[in-house]
Amino acid sequence: MLESAPLLQSERMSISFHVDSTSGKAHRGRLLTPHAEIETPVFMPVGTVASVKGVPQDTLEELGAQIILGNTYHLYLRPGVQTVRRMGGLHGFMAWPRAILTDSGGFQVFSLNELRKINEEGVTFRSHLDGSSHFFSPESAMEAQIGLGADIIMTFDECTEYPADRARARASMEMTARWAARSKKYFEEHKHEVPWGGNAHVGTDAFVRPVDQGRTNASVPTRSEQTQALFGIVQGGMDRELRRESAERTIEIGFPGYAIGGLSVGEPRELTREIVESTLEHLPADKPRYLMGVGTPEEIVEYANLGVDMMDCVLPTRAARHGLLFTSEGKVSIKQARYAQDPAPLDPNCACRVCQRYSRAYLRHLYASNEVLAQVLNTIHNLSFYLDTMRRVRHSISLGEESRFLSSVWSRPKPGTQ
């Protein structure tokens, strides 16, 4: 699937993206990364500190997770980049043979509000764990992400706050563009240092367990010929013109994939959709387009419909921990007393191991009793629902069934029977 072309372009060495079919604005494609081939549109479960909270890695594999996301800010603080690097990067450290994407730490650092200071050079911030002082620049964020060794890494950007006036949004967008160029420069000079690369400065034999090697996709070429892929991030607040300009400047720098950042920061959902739709028009359709940090089940279907190829969100995993479950019949707040003696499965249309085995009564009991298994099972179901939703979206695109695709999977009466 990967053409054996000479290793001249960095894009060629890191990832390749093929669009197989389209339906309206939506694309179905395949994204080949050093560790796995990913079917797009794809939803990426969030595994902040090298764990999708409560879910063992083999269960994630069974659920069909193709790529998961790690947070550089958290991993940098604990266990630290050097520890992860010595264990063979995130793949070796967490024994996850499929693909991984790390964010740049920008979003988390900017979320610290009181604890950070920004200037042209970068961001000084205090750890939420112990208050210790740290500094992230485009260069140090790249260094960290190369050490963590995800398949896809992100430029260091400034996530513009909402609301922001035009002058503020422009200044922020322009700094993000300058940081994108610095990110790329550092990455190109240091990308061979990835822990699983053939030219890595640090040994890769330290920890690659045989069982993990066996599970790796056989179609993936030799790791030593490959590097990570660095994606650029479009900012520009809620201003369509600034978004267009940000897209153009980011494309001019040149990346193998483009992300839309700075959304889901408190703005109305209709505005999110408008900015996503208009920004996508300025991003090349032959490169993966990644919408960061969204959304509900309806929203991920809607964004895929607009042409987004990749999405991530903490919602399925975080909501699960609060007993909020997504089903084909709508949201279920499993803590409610009405489920105390409900013998039905959580979602009658769901084939996940939770719905196949347990009753709502049992899930309600686990939650009410504060049992750890509540979080485990709830998270497995919610992730299954998200991953199944994207599976159905991909299927619809293949069939060119735009009308069915346009309707919300969630609001259908019986999606499991289709």
Next chain:
Amino acid sequence: MLESAPLLQSERMSISFHVDSTSGKAHRGRLLTPHAEIETPVFMPVGTVASVKGVPQDTLEELGAQIILGNTYHLYLRPGVQTVRRMGGLHGFMAWPRAILTDSGGFQVFSLNELRKINEEGVTFRSHLDGSSHFFSPESAMEAQIGLGADIIMTFDECTEYPADRARARASMEMTARWAARSKKYFEEHKHEVPWGGNAHVGTDAFVRPVDQGRTNASVPTRSEQTQALFGIVQGGMDRELRRESAERTIEIGFPGYAIGGLSVGEPRELTREIVESTLEHLPADKPRYLMGVGTPEEIVEYANLGVDMMDCVLPTRAARHGLLFTSEGKVSIKQARYAQDPAPLDPNCACRVCQRYSRAYLRHLYASNEVLAQVLNTIHNLSFYLDTMRRVRHSISLGEESRFLSSVWSRPKPGTQ
């Protein structure tokens, strides 16, 4: 395996026990219960409120757990016996098709110290959840356990505190004997009310999911011909003579299995062993002998060696939650910084899914980061270690290898290679 004899004896209708081989005092046998055949000696993981904390039921099955334990006191308070009964008993409620044993609530109630009052009739106690007042008698404890519907249930006993003088231990033992008779009387009059019994007063169709039915051991006869089995409990404090007398009086009442209670209450380990050894001499070897609430990996081997057929303990699951892991090379406190970059599996001789996939470095990171997956993986490993230990003990008994059996499995250099 179960002879199709007329259903005259209650033992025949509930469980049957076959000793297949012996080695010294140790027995290897098979205990046939309404829901599963159990190989003995067996270790029973504790699932206090219908969940072995953090471990999904399919994982318990993969680990080879044949029977798990539920706590009547906790289940009575939450979700309540009627809820469990309506869901088809504990098996239906928690979707566990294999065997279950419930304790009588006695031990928990007596542990409440400040919150309970005892008299001949029973025990008045306050809930640890909300302070509400409740009353357990031999009769109500049987009623609760019949409603929960475990395969094996226990008489309501008084767990004598340690230390206790001889008069106190005798009075307590005698009340336990009277309560045993009352427990049996109530059970014999009401055993047909079990939620999965053919003559149950409450419908059994409410919640038996097809997937669970399919997993049930095919060799088990029709449920409607079967009842639960009520085991008697020997008390008598740390006095060998009182223990002998308690055994004789309990046997005189007559039960299909006998437990040794009132140990691991603060006494020295050498004394525990002495009381276990002397009490076992007075219990029939053709009935299962259950030692309640013990112990470390070395101890469960030792007690099996003395002739104990069944054991339960919170140690593997509770220790896991505190990062204390049992391995073939000794105890590992995974929180220690020395494991931060240790690429080795937790136990090189362990075939469990945790040791096959993850490094000590990763387990240490999960624990240090307070990730829920730490509890999940640690518990899976510790249970695997306990269940494997008992598997090896059974194998040794079959081979008549008393000398190898007598030595501690734990202290062997490489048990996994034997």
